[in-house]
Every structure is written in structure tokens, then in C-alpha cells.
Amino acid sequence: MDTRLIKSLQQVEELLQATPQIQPGWKSKDECYQWIAGTLKHFRYRTLSKPEKGLIKRYLIVASGYSRAQITRLIKEYLNLGLLKRKQRTTKGFETKYSKADIRLLAETDRLHNGLNGPAIKKICERAYQRGDGRYKRLAGISVSHLYNLRQSKTYQTVRLHKNVTRPVNRAIGTRRKPRPNGQPGYIRIDTVHQGDKDKVKGLYHINAVDEVTQFQVICTVERINEHFLIPVLEELLATFPFKIQGFHSDNGSEYINYPVASLLDSLYIKFTKSRSRKTNDNALVESKNGAIIRKMLGYAHKPKLT
Template sequence: MGDHHRMIVNLNESQIRALDQVRAVLDGTQTLDFAPAASPSKRREWVGSVLRRFRYNQLKRPHRGLVLRYLRRFSGFSRTHMTRLVQLWMLGHRLAWVKGTPANAFARRYTDEDVFTLAETEREYGRLSGPAMVVVLRRMYQVYGDERFERLQHLSASHLYNLRRSQAYRLHHTTYTKTRANPKGAAIAVRRAPAPENRPGFIRIDSVHQGNTEDQRGVYHINAVDCVTQWEVVATVPTLEREHLLPVLRDMIDQSPFRILGFHSDGGSEYINHEVARMLKEQLIDFTRSRPRHCNVNALAESRNGNVVRRQFGYAYIPAEWAKQFNAFCVDLLNPFLNMHRPCLFGTEVPDPKKPGRTRRVHRHEDVMTPLEKLASLPDAGRFLREGITLDQLQQQARSQTDVEAARQVREARERLMGKVAGQTQPRYADVWSFARSRSA
């Protein structure tokens, strides 16, 4: 009969005398009627008898590994201890006389009390680096005379890490606390799209970098656009560090004529941090951020990055020390021009004749207007404005100069500013001024 099942044979350990039998035991095709002795000395003696039985010193390397696997399985010794026992046997020692620790083991210098003192000290300090902690230990004895640190004053940084891995150290130093769920509202910003419901004050914000050199970074432009009116505020900062970004964000919020109700950003760390969240919470502004797999959720701000910011400033390097001048240009000239003199396209939802029950967005001629005109067209627009600001004031400011005059003023001021930057960064970045002129033309 073609029986392919392996036969299991019970053997006494003393009957295992061939390497094929050892391999069969390790593979499970043969079982042993064998119980290792509880005494470590008896188990070491058995190891020596197996090594003699198989003439271990005459075996080739693969066969030695087979015997070592057999010994480790039935002796219960670790790989390290087994290697030590084999080395002693090869030197002619009787393994039954060998103690559990090697003959040349290092004498223990630091007691359990020293380890406890070390753990207690590190718990108070919050576990410093090794070189810093050994200085603390040395000072505790040499400066303050604490007798508990007499031996620890000689502790090296490298051996400190060894003591940290010891069981005694972990017993005294490690503390376990119950896992706590995040408190309600602990996450920074909610992952959802803004819901303006035809109300101004829900802005989308993004940042634009103005190039680098080999050793210096350029300025950053911050671009915020209102979802409903497309009211846009542009600012410039030298870096996205919080000491530069937070004051500019507050100023951008104050530049808006209406109350800011929502603040939406992507997942950039310049916005998703506790400082920005705290600032928005103080002003009762809803903080939201983009959701995964919604690549076009912040498309309004990103499209303005190209249509406004890049068209105004281009792509060339602008040194960070010019951030203050460029930000003043944005506040005084660019932002009023964008909101009072630059028309924008606004979509209108109409029924889709090809898909009953669905709508599509169209852009009609009568829907092209400036952000200020869009704001004025909203029902009861005055209730959204900040205290002390009226639509009449904004419209009077818009009529103080024509659209073309405002555009010319912005262009001339930008060219002067870019020309100064080009003069400073000559000769390598002299194309900044010419690039700005070509874009404006």
C-alpha cells in the first residue's frame, strides 16, 4: 500500500546514536521517552554525554549544528549558555562541575541598592542622556556628599545603558498607567469641508513658497480666500515658524471686513498645531482641515495661488529679509485691489438637462463681479460685517479710484519693489524684475 504518512516511533534517549535519528526527532517523526533532569548540574552532565556519544569534536559544521539544536531543545539551556558549555567540553572540562555563570564573568560592581538609586534619580530627572546622567550621579556624591552615590559616581555612560536594561532597574523605574482615550475635542481641526451656507466668513488658506538659493530660503506668501465672496487676503512672512506666522494670521483675520466664522487648511504643520488652534478658539472660529482622498477640497485657495500670487510675484527667489516690505505692499495696495477692482467668476447652479434631478454649475456674464459686489449682493449682508464697518464705507473706498488706476498703482509699486530685489540679488537673480514686467504686460 502506498501509505505516505510518516510512522512515529518511541525511543529512549540513550538509543539516539545516529545523526539520522537526531534529525528524525527534531522533525517529529520519532518521539523520545526522555525527561531532562531538573538539576542544572545533571543537565550539564547529560550535555557532555551527548557530545561524547556523537564525537562532536570530529563532526563537520552542518552536523554540529544538528547536534546543538538537539541539545538546546532537551536541555532547556539558552543558545549562549550552550555555546559556552561546548567550548568548555572541547577544552576537556567536565561539565557537571561548571557553574551557571562563566568562570571569567565580570564581578558585580553595582548592587541592587545602586540600581534602585539610579532608577529613582532618573525618574525624577525624566531620564536624561547617558553622559548627562553620569554627571548628575558624580555631582550628587562629590558636590552634595550623598553616600548613596559613592559607587555610582564612577558609573560610565555605556554601562549606564546596561543597567537600564536590567530587570532590577525596570522594576523600580517603569510605571504602568491605564490607556486613556483622547478627550473629546483633543484633535486639532475637524476633517470636513466648510459649510458656509451662503454666509461670508469661511476662508480657505494655503501657503506659497518663493524659491530658495543654495544656503538661504525665500519668503512665503499666505493666501486666504473666502468661500462665498472670494474676498482674498494675501500676506508675506519670512518663514513659516510660529513667531512669524501667528501675528500675520491675526492681521489677515482683522483685514477682513466681515467676521471670520471658519478657517480651513490642508494638513500642513504650519497650520495644524496647538498655537493656531488656540488662537482660532479664542476668536470663536471653526477650525477644519482637508480630508484624505479629497484632493480638490482646497482647490479655491490653490487656484488663487497661481492666478494671483504667482502672477503678481512670479517664481524667482525673493530673500526672506524682504518679507516686511512685501507684506506692506499686500496690505496697502494688493489686497484692496483684489477685492474692490478685480472681477471674479461666480458659478450658478442650474438643473442639468442630461441628468434629471442633478444640477450643474454655469458661469453667466451677470455673475462676474468683484468680491465687494458679491458681498453687497448677499441678502442682509450688513449683519455679517464687523462692528464699525459698513457697505457704504467699502463702496466709497472702491469708488475713490478707477479699476485701471488701482491696477496701475499695484503694477508700478510691484515693479519698484521687484526691481530693488533684483538689484540686491544681482547678477544671478536679475531676471526677477524683467520677469515681473513680462507677467504684468
């Protein structure tokens, strides 16, 4: 970085105002350290006022790419010693006995033998090396306890283990997407709230439906959520809204994702959509109404069925 033209505090301030972010272009850390020391010496940092010191510090942060804490440490070192010298690490640290290739070989051996216990795998490694397979030279002398340590390493797990992510449930009923009302009423979100069980007796079920745009809400109560009870209640619920229902969105509960409900909505020309996997906001509107309206009005206590 060429900063030879920056000679005064005014030029520094103009540079920071014009370009608040500068891409550092130092070839090495040693060169950057020398430039920082030269800049502090040129501007006589010791003699500057507090605002001027803050200006120089911002200049060093922007031009060097270092953090404020790092620049503060370097300035303190320069004021104490009169120079900056980068301390390089000279020790090699701990050397690893088992390489990543050894860990991958261990993972492959476990896979071939269906993940036997540690002592058995250790014997297999010893036998393989004794029969002339040089790849097992280091693994042949491994301890059982350290073998289990290698099984916990990231290298081993990336080779041996596989993540089972949540897979979307494929059902032909409904479209898996978020409703798009485009500011028009008639797109409702629906959910079921159970009033709880007591002494192995099922409580009532509340059907909560909310229009996404107008927030018009209809709540119905049924004794059970099977086809015999639910379909008549859904017909009455849909007819209660003061506008034409265009969309019907639910979560993936089986009380709605079934052919009788789909047939009812299809006969009324209502688009049936359902929540996507790992997208909790798809049905969040009615979920929030469950607690804010139903639980507030009806509470959590068990309410038994009439029959």
C-alpha cells in the first residue's frame, strides 16, 4: 500500500472521509508492522492530543486491516520499546502420531467389519500388518482406548457417519407451499387445539380458523376429530366466513390431510395447501391465535365430551 502522500493529519482525515474502507495490500506482516511503526514515528504519536490520537488509531485500523484491540496493543508496544517486532512462533507443538490417512483407514476397517468393538478391531489391524499390509503399521500398535478417541474425531465421523436430515413427507393430498393471498381475504389458516385428557378420558377438540388478511376468526368445538364429526363442522365453519374461501392451509396433521377433507375442499373449489418441512412460520398465524385466544378464553383445564 502506497501511503507516502499522506503526510499531515488533515490528509489522514480527508482520506478516512473519502474512503472509510480500504483493502489492505501488505505483502507480509513484517511490512505492515514496519509501516505502523513508521506512521507512529512520523506523526509523533506521543505528542498528539487525544482527538488526534483517535484519528491516527482509526487510520491504522483501516489501512492495516487489524482490529482495534490489536492496534491498541501495537501502539502500547511501540510506546514502551520504541519499535515493533513481530514475534513468530518457533515451536512445532505436539506432533500427531496417527495421520488423517490412518483415521480414514480405521473408518474403512470399521465399515467392512460392521463396527466391531475396539479390542476386535485392534486385533484385525495387528493381523493385517503381520500379513504384509503396510498401511496398518501405526494402527497395529494403537491402544484400545485411543482407538475409541479416533472414532470421535471429525475426520472419522465425516467418513463413517452419515447425518439423517428431516425429509419432507410425500403425500398426494394438498400442495406443500406457503399460502399467497396477495392482500385478498379468503385464505384461512386452520389448526386443532385439544382440551386435554383426564383419567384416560379424551377432552374436546377446538377447530381454530383465521383469515390471513382480515384476521377474521372462527372457532368450533367437536367431540372427536374423525370424519363423522369433523366434516359437518368444517362445512359450517367455511360457511360462517363473510367472504368466499379461496385457500385452506393446515399443518401436516392427519385430521386434515385425508381424502374426505380434500374431497370437501375440492367440491368447493378451495385450494388446499399444507406446511413445508422445517418451515415453522407457514402456519404460525393460527398457532399464535391458539394461545392468545383459545387458551386465554377456555384455559388448559380438561373439558370432557358430552357423550
